[in-house]
Amino acid sequence: MQEQPQEELKRSLGLWSALSIVIGTIIGSGIFFKQGAVLDSAGSSTMAIFAWIFGGVITLAAGLTIAEIGSQMPYTGGLYVYIENLYGRIWGFLAGWMQVIVYGPAIIASVAGFMAIMMTNLFGLSxxxxxxxxxxxxxxxxxxxxxxxKVGAAFSVITTAGKLIPIAAIIIFGLLWGHHNAFGQTVGQVSQAGGGFGVAVLATLFGYDGWILIANLGGEMKNPQKLLPKAIVIGITAVLVIYTLITVGVLRFLPAIMIHKLGDNATSYLAMAAFGQMGGKLLSIGIIVSMMGTINGKILTFPRIVYAMAKRHDLPFSRPLSYLTPKSKSPVVATLFIIVLATIMMLFFDPDHLSDLCVFTVYCFYTLAFFGIFILRRNKLVKRPFSTPWYPFVPLVAIAGGIFVLISEIFNDPEGVLLFIGIVVVGLPVFYLVKKIDRRHE
Structure with missing residues (x-):
């Protein structure tokens, strides 16, 4: 396994910070804005609930698999580092390039776009x-x-605690005061156009995505070999339970056909209908805070990939991109770089379309990483601080889930898939150009 360069980032993150980043990064816009999309594709409330559960099981299997891999590579960079150590420098570069050029900025733009919909509804703006x-x-x-x-981590803790209020309100109100049966409602007239159960699960995976971003902070954790697997497994399990309860609560309060008609505005309508004008506004503010926490988690973690790649001279302008402030050790230029790209994505793409393409792009490399657990298991000399339970069944579920995501999105949106794959492939000439320039300066 390849040695990593000495890290200069501060190892100051503990379990609660890590857990808040995992949960806070996952729970954002997806569970609040994807209810209509999941229901439309699934065709019935029962299948919609199963889609959220199935997406959670796939995500948990993925998390358990990556937890074992990550415990053996506790470095800043996450997926970028895993893919490189498993498959070589070029594949590692493409995994990093995908995250900093496509996935990271797109996911930030997508969540910010959904949050802005909620804000305009709240304040009655156009x-x-x-x-x-x-x-x-x-x-x-x-x-x-x-x-x-520590500032970004503290904001994650605050927003994660804050988002539990609207989540608890929706669950409790829906389960106790909802008048509809959450199971058995149908929206048959839209199920055929929606894409079926496969596309419904794909939509839920946007809601679950973000769990792996804690791995980007491996070089800033106090004891990453033990803390990283614990944060991933506990965090994903908690989110799976929360998402299932929210979905049941929403379906008990709103009939399926109304969720279909309201689309992205279903959550805003539920908040106002359940808690009145003032209570609804407070609940909407809580949901907005939830999304801000998600954006914070992504802006905190993605620049660490840029920093890790720049330290290896894998990117153009690596010297400024690897700059850390003398006192706080913050990758400020890398952070600004991600913000600029996210702004560009926001201007040119619809947030709902972005979310599906983000999931497809990152799952290309997730699936490669899942296969990596079998490669590492063959190396008896490598110390394994965490072992995936029920091996090899759990990794095989993760791999099957990854392949399922890729096939579903290819059939659902081949043009978008080609566009995002094209952006990733452009990374190859960039890689060789950067290495050529490096050799000239040696």
Missing amino acids: SDWRIPLALITILFIGALNLLEN
Whole structure:
């Protein structure tokens, strides 16, 4: 296994910070804005609930698999580092390139776009305000993450605690005061156009995505070999339970056909209908805070990939991109780089479309990483601080889930898939150009 360069980032993150980043990064816009999309594709409330559970099981299997791999490579960079050590420098570069050029900025833009929809509904603004509000939020959270990593981690803890309020309110109100049967409602007239159960599960995976980003902070954890697997497994399990309860609560309060008609506005409607004008506004604010926490987790973690790649001279302008502030050890230029790309994505893509393409792109490399557990198991000399339970069944479930995601999105949106694959492949000439320049300066 390849030696990693000495890290200069501060090892200051403990279990609660790590857990808040995992849960806070996962629970954001997906569970609040994907209810309609999942229901439309699944065709019935029962299948929609199963889609959320199935997506959670796939994610948990993926998390358990990556937890074993990550415990053996506790370095800053996460998936970028795993793929390189498993498959070589070029594949590692493409995994990093995919995250910093495509996936990271796109996922930030997508969540910010959904959050702006919620904000315009809350304040009664026109849709023209969506992009400015999303941009202001990204710049504000980006500014926080230019400070020491403890600031971004503290914001994650606060927003994670804050988001539990609207989540608990929706679950309790829906389960106790909802009048509809959460199971057995049908929306047959839209199920055929929606894409079926496969596309429904794909939509849920956007809601579950983000769990692996804690691996990007491996070089900043106090005891990453033990802490990283614990944070991933506990975090994903908690989110799976929460998502299932929220879905049942929403379906008990709103009939399926109304969720279909309301689309992205279903959560705002539920908040106002359940808790009145003032209570609904407070609940909507809680959901917005939830999304801000998700954006914070992503702006905190993705620049660490840029930093890790720049330290290896894998990117153009690696010297400024690897710069750390003298006191706080914060990768400020890398953070600004991610913010600029997210802004570009926000201006040119619809957030719902972005979310599906993000899941497809990252699962290309997730699936490669899942296969890596079998490669590492063959090396008896490598110490394994964490072992995936029920091996090899759990990794095989993760692999099957990854292949399922890829096939579903290829059939659902071949043009978008080709576009995002094209952006990733462009990384190859960039890699060789950067290495050529490096050789000239040696």
